[in-house]
Amino acid sequence: MIILNTRFVRYTRALVMFLIALIFLIPLVTADSTQPSLQDVIERLMVVENRLKESEELIKKQEIRINNQDVQINNQQLKINALVEEVAGLKAVIGTNRIKLTSNNREIKGLRRQVYVGNEKNGKKKKHLTESRINSFARGNSGISGKFPRQTVGGGIAFTAFLDHDGDYGAGQTITFNKIITNDGNGYNTHTGVFTCPEEGMYLFTFFVGERGEMDGVTQIWADLVINSNNVIDAFAETRQFQEDAQGGNTVVIRLKLGDSVWVRSRFAGHHIEGDQTRTTSFTGLYLYP
Template sequence: MNRHFLYIFFCVNIVIFVGFETVIALNHEMVKSTSESSEDSALLGFKKAVIQELQEMKGEMLLLKMENEEKDSKIKNLEQKVANLEKGQRHSVIRGRRGMFQNIAFTAYLDHSEHNLTQDQPIIYNKVLLNDGGGYNTNTGMFTAPVAGVYLFSYSVGAKVIPDVHLSQYDVFTRLIVDGVHQLSAVAESTSTWDDEQGSTTAIVYVPDGATVWTKHEFKGGNNLYSAEFERITSFAGTLLYEKEPVDNSGIIG
């Protein structure tokens, strides 16, 4: 009987032990599965959070891009307005200057003869008929441009052979000088006694603001210039045609 009891007790213990091990194994598998499921759930949640954050960043970037484009558009509009204002101001200044200087014109003449002229000596037209704008100077014989623009200039010189007078050399050669550069020339030659001769030329040229325009004697032949109060055949005149911005005068031949 005791042996039978021990056998039964032994078998029960084995069953209990095996069952306990099985329960432990099952519990371990359940814990492992739960852990893996938790890890997958956490990873999935992290991915979702990252995706949501990226989407939010993308939205913010799009918003910033739109704001930048709007600011760029406003900046371009402001730049255009500034350019228009500057252009308008320049035009206003030009119109104002034109209002101040549009009446620029002069005419002067020489009321006597000049003898023994030297090389490059300025011809001074000492009598003034008109000097609007005050550009012509009777002391120097030079016209100073009050404003840059295109001007018309015309001048004439006289030659006359008069017996027993200094005008024994009967020809004269002169040049028109604009801003230090020779533009045109005028020549007069009297070939007989009491023969009145007049040489003249006309030029339409650009003159910078503040530049001088004048005529001078060129020592090529005669050195006497004829004129008189009652004849006034030696004269100098000019007028502003229109204002103009500075130009390149490098092509002018000196």
């Protein structure tokens, strides 16, 4: 977009200069009997020069306006990307809830069958398999509140992922930790870099960002932990010398609702993150309690 606009401005500037020069020089060439004096030529050239300066000022203003529009377009694209990530997270939650619903319905059917068999054999209900208890469990399952016993979600929710490559990031860009170490509950998405809460409760999140100086001078990365597009906590790493290593991180314990989205993003444009085999840039989340 910026390259095309720059070429257009150059071609426009050249065309304007040519037309202005042509307008003022034609009378000099076509004059019949009266030859212009040197002073007349100088004055006309000065007029042409002034008009060229005015045209250049106008072109500069147009360039500034185009650049501002490009910045606005980039900001809108970042917002669109964030919304797409949230939609993907909500779709993942819907899929998880469907699996929960199917599993719990099967468990309810199994409990009902046990009650039936027990009644047939003993002529009475067993205390730990009463019909009222089963109905209560079924009513709780119909709401999908996320408060089922821990064994119904596979034993827990926890993830750790790291970045396996260096990267340059723009302002507000999501850092996608692409290598999984742990992902119990399948809440973290390596394609979007977003963790989507599969169960309401208290969670712990921690993240680290690494930096290595490629030359003398300041090199830095500033990252934010974001929940539903709200900045919660920050971390940064900064180096000032060639091959100097730095790592920054932070931790937060916070309550999430079902479907909440959590990710890490770069605060400013032009920042660099060290990844590769050092594994100094990572993201971890853990379910603590309801």
